Amino acid sequence: MTAAASSDADLIAAHAAGDQHAFAELVRRHRDRMWAVALRTLRDPEEAADALQEAFISAFRAAGSFRAESQVTTWLHRIVVNACLDRVRRKQARPTVPLPEAGPGEPVTPRDAMAERETHLVVRTALAELSEEQRVPIVLVDVEGYSVAETAKLLGIAEGTVKSRCARGRAKLAKVLGHLRNPDADANVPGGAVADGRDMPHRRHWEGR
Secondary structure (H helix, E strand, O other): OOHHHOOHHHHHHHHHOOOOOHHHHHHHHHHHHHHHHHHHHHOOHHHHHHHHHHHHHHHHHHHHHOOOOOOHHHHHHHHHHHHHHHHHHHHOOOOOOOOOOOOOOOOOOOOOHHHHHHHHHHHHHHHHHOOHHHHHHHHHHHHOOOOHHHHHHHHOOOHHHHHHHHHHHHHHHHHHHHHHOOOOOOOOOOHHHHOOOOOOOOHHHHHOO
């Protein structure tokens, strides 16, 4: 079986056994999605690139301890998120470089380009205003599609904490983004009606799809 046809778990095992090409194939498969996670978390391409490099170095060194108790992608996400949070703690800086319009390979929808760009800018600005502890779980749950349980494991916090941070973050976002669902509505919608995320913009707004 070629490296390209091997499963992620097989590649990790092969790397741990000394295969010099297995880890490179694993990186090739997942670097785009891991890059998107790092960039959405840090909001700075240079910081994201450094965090991703650190994460892959950590994964390279720790691959031998991987026990297949979770999917390889979940394991990689945890390492990438931790690398991002480590950089945030070290620098205590919040760059304002905008996120890319869409992830790699995402289809282009024939829409009003100017209106779409304005929507992306509004969403990115709103995300940037959240605290780190609220933005990270929202990115994982509402952008990356992880469950609350998976997000709790990735961040090393309780599921209830993930839910409460997401709820508070969504309430703040809805005050700014409520008009995206109803263009005639006032952007400053009351926060009490959105704590459960019902008035959040559709997830595709986050991903630029």
